[in-house]
Each structure stands twice: as structure tokens, then as C-alpha cells.
Amino acid sequence: MKTIEINNCKIYFVGTAHVSKDSIEEVEKVISEILPEGIAVELDERRFLTIMSENKNKKIDIKEALKSGDFTKLLIYIFLSNSQKKIGEMFGVKPGSEMKKAIELSYLYNIPIYLIDRDINITLSRLLEKMPLKEKIKFLMALFEEDDDIEINEEKLREILNNPKKYVEMLKKLSPTIYNVLVDERDKYMAKKIFELSKIKNSLVVVVGAGHVDGIINYLKRLENGEKIDIDELIKVKDKKFKFSKIFGYLLTIAIFAFLGYILYYSISNPDILKLLTINWIIFTGGLAALGVVLARGKPLTALIAFLSAPITTLIPLPFAAVGTVAGLVELKFREITDKDIVNLFEADLKDLLNNNLFRILLVATLSNLGATIGVFYCLGKFTHIFILFPTLFLTIQTFL
Incomplete structure (x- = not known):
């Protein structure tokens, strides 16, 4: 004391x-x-x-x-x-x-x-x-x-x-x-x-x-x-209506669309490049979101829907449109939440939590969101590297494709 x-x-x-x-x-x-x-x-x-x-x-x-x-x-x-x-x-x-x-x-x-x-x-x-x-x-x-x-x-x-x-x-x-x-x-x-x-x-x-x-x-x-x-x-918590992450989300969406417009402008003469970049966006945002579902031991259909929705939802900076929300709601269709799940959520040990339907849904939502986010930043970094830092390389690629 x-x-x-x-x-x-x-x-x-x-x-x-x-x-x-x-x-x-x-x-x-x-x-x-x-x-x-x-x-x-x-x-x-x-x-x-x-x-x-x-x-x-x-x-x-x-x-x-x-x-x-x-x-x-x-x-x-x-x-x-x-x-x-x-x-x-x-x-x-x-x-x-x-x-x-x-x-x-x-x-x-x-x-x-x-x-x-x-x-x-x-x-x-x-x-x-x-x-x-x-x-x-x-x-x-x-x-x-x-x-x-x-x-x-x-x-x-x-x-x-x-x-x-x-x-x-x-x-x-x-x-x-x-x-x-x-x-x-x-x-x-x-x-x-x-x-x-x-x-x-x-x-x-x-x-x-x-x-x-x-x-x-x-x-x-x-x-x-x-x-x-x-x-x-x-005790200050950023207002959900105006919090920085939401503003950042809108700015990021605008930046992505602007960047895609930039890519489209330079790819008009060579659609193969546009196709390559689109495939990359789908594979990395959708693939990593689906991987998140798999790591959380979600249902195969949830992983598939996460893969299909992530390339689109990553362009929409709204919580209800996030891939985690979509994946979580899909997983909810397969897992019935009982009173026992809710009680055990706060009382089960860590190993038993993975068998808890409510915890599994939350984990599916979190990891799919995390995967899609990593995919977005990876793609933006990759695209920026090619089109902004090395425009000469881009023009060279156009010449040979």
C-alpha cells in the first residue's frame, strides 16, 4: 500500500x-x-x-x-x-x-x-x-x-x-x-x-x-x-459522422477513382495494361479478403462472396458497405446465434472461442476487412510505383505490348 x-x-x-x-x-x-x-x-x-x-x-x-x-x-x-x-x-x-x-x-x-x-x-x-x-x-x-x-x-x-x-x-x-x-x-x-x-x-x-x-x-x-x-x-472520440478515418475514406476513394482515370487515360491505346491492372486489383483486394475469411474458418461461400465484393466495396468508404460487413452478414446466415453463444462469448477460454458462432462471425468480419485493406494499399503502392515514379517505364511497356 x-x-x-x-x-x-x-x-x-x-x-x-x-x-x-x-x-x-x-x-x-x-x-x-x-x-x-x-x-x-x-x-x-x-x-x-x-x-x-x-x-x-x-x-x-x-x-x-x-x-x-x-x-x-x-x-x-x-x-x-x-x-x-x-x-x-x-x-x-x-x-x-x-x-x-x-x-x-x-x-x-x-x-x-x-x-x-x-x-x-x-x-x-x-x-x-x-x-x-x-x-x-x-x-x-x-x-x-x-x-x-x-x-x-x-x-x-x-x-x-x-x-x-x-x-x-x-x-x-x-x-x-x-x-x-x-x-x-x-x-x-x-x-x-x-x-x-x-x-x-x-x-x-x-x-x-x-x-x-x-x-x-x-x-x-x-x-x-x-x-x-x-x-x-x-474522453474525446472522433464523431463517427465526421471522424478522420471516414474523411480519409472519402479522400482515398476519390484518389482511387482519379488514379484509375489516370490509368485509363494512358491505357486507351493499350487495353492489355488496363486489363492487367484490373486483374491485380481483383486478385489482391478480393484474394486477401477471402484469405481473411479462411483464416477465421468461415464458410466457403462467405470467402467467395468476400472475394467478389472486396474489389467493389473497397471503393465505397461506408461501414455498411465494407467487405467485413458483407462477409459478416453472410456468415451470420449460416451460424445461428444462441443465448449460450452470447454468455460463453465472455466466459469461454480462447480455444473454445473459435467454436463460438458469434466470435467466429466477428473474426470473419475483422480479418476480411483487414485483408482487403492490405490489398488496397499493396495495389496503390504497386500502381504508383509504375505510373508515377516510373512514367518512362510505363511508356516503354506500352511500346512493347
């Missing part, structure tokens, strides 16, 4: 591992002994309701998720939830049990509870906005990797609790984007919330993941020294 005094308020930090029995015991011990004026927990409203509700009938509108283009965000949330649950099962602890214990104690001792974390949807949206394509590919490929060689035991959890900074730095090197959005931004957000609470409380117990404690304390000290943290900036 770490202690700091801000605004004449004594703040006790209980750094936890979300799947550790030791963390549950420490939370109970600290709160029972200190009996603070307030308890702050690393939860947002959604996760608070999930932890406290015994109702497991989660409802997911899969068609809406596909049409809105939010299936990748949902897939990441499922992956993170299941990874944490798998570790928790090793020790007989449900993820978030220490948070639930803190909430139960707040009821027992009649102490106000404060939810200080950023909304999970905002966090995942910002993660997807900032994560480069290369990191997204690495993350999705991790879904297919086996992690049986990774040893996680009580000793390892205690090591994480005792030296969280080491593992935070490892994450920072492994993926700066994930570190920035999942750790640093949330440290700032929670520090600002705690700082405001310290103005009206004499004592607080703060229950957060061990990896957040040092970062929050650092930002609290900065706030006390007069630095500002803009909460509005930390």
Missing part, C-alpha cells in the same frame, strides 16, 4: 492484480482498518453494473455491430476479457473480485463509492483510432497463437504486485500505443478524478491495478503543482 497527501486529504492506494486472492484480502484489510470517507475504484459505470449484476444474459446486436463497423472494438474487448478470465480461473478468482469486495464493504460501512475510470467504450475507441495498422495485425495474429508456455502462478502475480513498474515498462516497449491508451491516459483520467475528490474528503482509499499506482501518484503531484489535465481531451 502507498500513501500520499493531496489537498489535506490522506489517500491510501491499494494496488491490485485483478485475479489475485491476496488483492481481495488486502482490500478488505485496508478498508476495514482505515474506514475512509470515500472509496474510489478502477471502474466505469458499465463495468460496475457488470460486476454487480448476477444476470449473465448479455444482449449483443450483432447485425448492428457489423453495420456500424464496431466489430473490431467488440473483438478486442472479448479478447481482453477472456484473457483475464483464463488467468482468474487458475486461482479460483473471478476478474474484478477485489473491486466487488471494495463495493460490498462500502455498503457495509456506509461509505460513498466513486467510479473513477474512463468508459471502456471510449478507451477501446481511442485505442483503435491511435493503433497503427501494423500493431492491429500483430494483435489479431495473437488470437491464433498458443500461450501454454507462459507460466502464470501465485508467485508471478506477487512479483507483478511488488514490481509493477517493470511490467508496465515492458508493455511500453512492446506496444507504445496500448501503453499510452490503456495505461497513461487512464492514469491521467483517474488522477484528475481523485484530485477533485481530495478537495471534499479528508481520507480516501483508492483501489486500482498495481500498474496504475505510480502513474496516478505522479499526475496527482503534478496537479498539486498547478499543472492541468484536460478531461474533455481524454
Whole structure:
């Protein structure tokens, strides 16, 4: 436990591992002994309701998720939830049990509870906005990797609790984007919330993941020294109606049509070149989209439709017209989504997820979109290389064909 005094308020930090029995015991011990004026927990409203509700009938509108283009965000949330649950099962602890214990104690001792974390949807949206394509590919490929060689035991959890900074730095090197959005931004957000609470409380117990404690304390000290943290900036998510990716999509479509017009202009005298480029566009956008379906173990017909639709949908910058949406909706026709699929989506281990119809549909949509995107950039790079960087080569090809 770490202690700091801000605004004449004594703040006790209980750094936890979300799947550790030791963390549950420490939370109970600290709160029972200190009996603070307030308890702050690393939860947002959604996760608070999930932890406290015994109702497991989660409802997911899969068609809406596909049409809105939010299936990748949902897939990441499922992956993170299941990874944490798998570790928790090793020790007989449900993820978030220490948070639930803190909430139960707040009821027992009649102490106000404060939810200080950023909304999970905002966090995942910002993660997807900032994560480069290369990191997204690495993350999705991790879904297919086996992690049986990774040893996680009580000793390892205690090591994480005792030296969280080491593992935070490892994450920072492994993926700066994930570190920035999942750790640093949330440290700032929670520090600002705690700082405001310290103005009206004499004592607080703060229950957060061990990896957040040092970062929050650092930002609290900065706030006390007069630095500002803009909460509005930390919860800003680009409006879907005007977000950059959509504008970029329109600009990319215009650029593609302009480029195709450029190609057509120079290919009038030689239709063989136009035919060659068209075939390349179909093969790479359609072929890689179909490959994505195959990797996700989708139906053969879904792969075929992805292959046929990708060369066209890649020219239309709208979520409901994306190849992932088309492929996902086709796959949905073959896979009946049951209540069991929805419940198991958040409870099955990673291997069982691949047999879950809902997860399979989301994976089909995500990987087919990813494949088509790679195909588009490959083709644009290839065409640009030929027609813009080497116009002389193009004219030479025209001469010999």
C-alpha cells in the first residue's frame, strides 16, 4: 500500500492484480482498518453494473455491430476479457473480485463509492483510432497463437504486485500505443478524478491495478503543482459522422477513382495494361479478403462472396458497405446465434472461442476487412510505383505490348 497527501486529504492506494486472492484480502484489510470517507475504484459505470449484476444474459446486436463497423472494438474487448478470465480461473478468482469486495464493504460501512475510470467504450475507441495498422495485425495474429508456455502462478502475480513498474515498462516497449491508451491516459483520467475528490474528503482509499499506482501518484503531484489535465481531451472520440478515418475514406476513394482515370487515360491505346491492372486489383483486394475469411474458418461461400465484393466495396468508404460487413452478414446466415453463444462469448477460454458462432462471425468480419485493406494499399503502392515514379517505364511497356 502507498500513501500520499493531496489537498489535506490522506489517500491510501491499494494496488491490485485483478485475479489475485491476496488483492481481495488486502482490500478488505485496508478498508476495514482505515474506514475512509470515500472509496474510489478502477471502474466505469458499465463495468460496475457488470460486476454487480448476477444476470449473465448479455444482449449483443450483432447485425448492428457489423453495420456500424464496431466489430473490431467488440473483438478486442472479448479478447481482453477472456484473457483475464483464463488467468482468474487458475486461482479460483473471478476478474474484478477485489473491486466487488471494495463495493460490498462500502455498503457495509456506509461509505460513498466513486467510479473513477474512463468508459471502456471510449478507451477501446481511442485505442483503435491511435493503433497503427501494423500493431492491429500483430494483435489479431495473437488470437491464433498458443500461450501454454507462459507460466502464470501465485508467485508471478506477487512479483507483478511488488514490481509493477517493470511490467508496465515492458508493455511500453512492446506496444507504445496500448501503453499510452490503456495505461497513461487512464492514469491521467483517474488522477484528475481523485484530485477533485481530495478537495471534499479528508481520507480516501483508492483501489486500482498495481500498474496504475505510480502513474496516478505522479499526475496527482503534478496537479498539486498547478499543472492541468484536460478531461474533455481524454474522453474525446472522433464523431463517427465526421471522424478522420471516414474523411480519409472519402479522400482515398476519390484518389482511387482519379488514379484509375489516370490509368485509363494512358491505357486507351493499350487495353492489355488496363486489363492487367484490373486483374491485380481483383486478385489482391478480393484474394486477401477471402484469405481473411479462411483464416477465421468461415464458410466457403462467405470467402467467395468476400472475394467478389472486396474489389467493389473497397471503393465505397461506408461501414455498411465494407467487405467485413458483407462477409459478416453472410456468415451470420449460416451460424445461428444462441443465448449460450452470447454468455460463453465472455466466459469461454480462447480455444473454445473459435467454436463460438458469434466470435467466429466477428473474426470473419475483422480479418476480411483487414485483408482487403492490405490489398488496397499493396495495389496503390504497386500502381504508383509504375505510373508515377516510373512514367518512362510505363511508356516503354506500352511500346512493347
